[in-house]
Amino acid sequence: KMTQILRAExxxxxxxxxxxxxxxxxxFDESPSGAVGWWQFLAGTAKEYGLIIIPEQQIDERRxxxxxxxxxxxxxxxxxxxxxxxxxxxxxxxxxx
Numbered sequence: 753k754m755t756q757i758l759r760a761e762x763x764x765x766x767x768x769x770x771x772x773x774x775x776x777x778x779x780f781d782e783s784p785s786g787a788v789g790w791w792q793f794l795a796g797t798a799k800e801y802g803l804i805i806i807p808e809q810q811i812d813e814r815r816x817x818x819x820x821x822x823x824x825x826x827x828x829x830x831x832x833x834x835x836x837x838x839x840x841x842x843x844x845x846x847x848x849x
Contacts, residue, residue, distance in 0.1 A: 754821045761825040764839075770846065771824070779815045789814035791824040792847075801826050 755765035774792040775781040782788050786795060793814045795805055801823035803813040813819045831842035 753818055757818065757821045758825055761822075761829060763825055763828060767824075767828065770843065771821075779817070788812060789820050790817060791820045793820065793823065797827070798823065 754768045754771065758765050758767050771777065771790040774787075775790045777790060779789055781790075781792070783792060787793060788795075788798075789812070791814070793801070793803065798805060798814050798820075803816075803819060803823050805812050805814065828842055828846070831845055832839060835841035835845070
């Protein structure tokens, strides 16, 4: 499903490897800084890209593969605009968001 979402967003399917590097494809992975899920979104960035987090209801869409992949695709596209289409720079700045 991840590759389908990335392709639909006109991004290389190989970007699934970003998720592998970030979390080793562990939905329950959480970094020391609080980044969660396959794409390792911080809460603020997740909300900026439309992911819902309601801890008291145990809702955290950072752990939803489809929703978080769509959010990651949107973020990567925004970074590519910032870096004038340079995918390498977009990837290098991924963790700075």
